[in-house]
Amino acid sequence: MLIRIVRMYFQADKVREFLDVFENSKHLIRRFEGCKHLELWQDANSPNVFCTYSHWESEAHLENYRNSELFRTTWAKTKPLFEKKPYAFSVKLNQVVSNLQ
Structure with a gap:
């Protein structure tokens, strides 16, 4: 399983x-x-900053x-x-869990 997080900074008038x-x-x-999961997060302090979490x-x-x-368009x-x-960055879920044990 791979987790992908992309932090995006938008022009305020383009949100x-x-x-x-x-x-x-x-x-x-x-x-x-x-794709097993997709969420959109908005930064608590910067309303023009979002992350996709997938x-x-x-x-x-x-x-x-x-x-x-689909991605290109x-x-x-x-x-x-x-x-x-x-x-953007990716982490492997099994590596995160293994490091916690």
Whole structure:
């Protein structure tokens, strides 16, 4: 299991537009092969900062999504709304659990 977190910084006047993009694509992303979970988080102190939090069966499933037409079209609508470059990282769930034992 792979967990992917993407922190995105939007122009303040573009937040509503981003929320519309997310609302229109979230069900498609959730149904994408290998996607097990998807949430959108809003920063408690910065209302123009959001994170997507998603679970993927494997890194290969995430890469298939990132190379898909769905990702390309969603990203093309999202990217112009950024205030600055997003920050993304992945962790393997089994590694996190193993390190806690």
